[in-house]
Amino acid sequence: MADGDLDYFRNRVVVERERARRASSPEAHCAHRQLAAAYLQRIGEVTGRERRHV
Secondary structure, three states: OOHHHHHHHHHHHHHHHHHHHHOOOHHHHHHHHHHHHHHHHHHHHHHHHHHHOO
């Protein structure tokens, strides 16, 4: 996976956390927190996989 992909995932975490902070409803807040968590999980999967292949 390219470094740009990890940068994209990291940026999405930041964006989704900010959107959660600014959300106008509890449902929107929850949805954005879930998206941030999904991006964090993807980062962990990718970086874990890369470490195993080194």
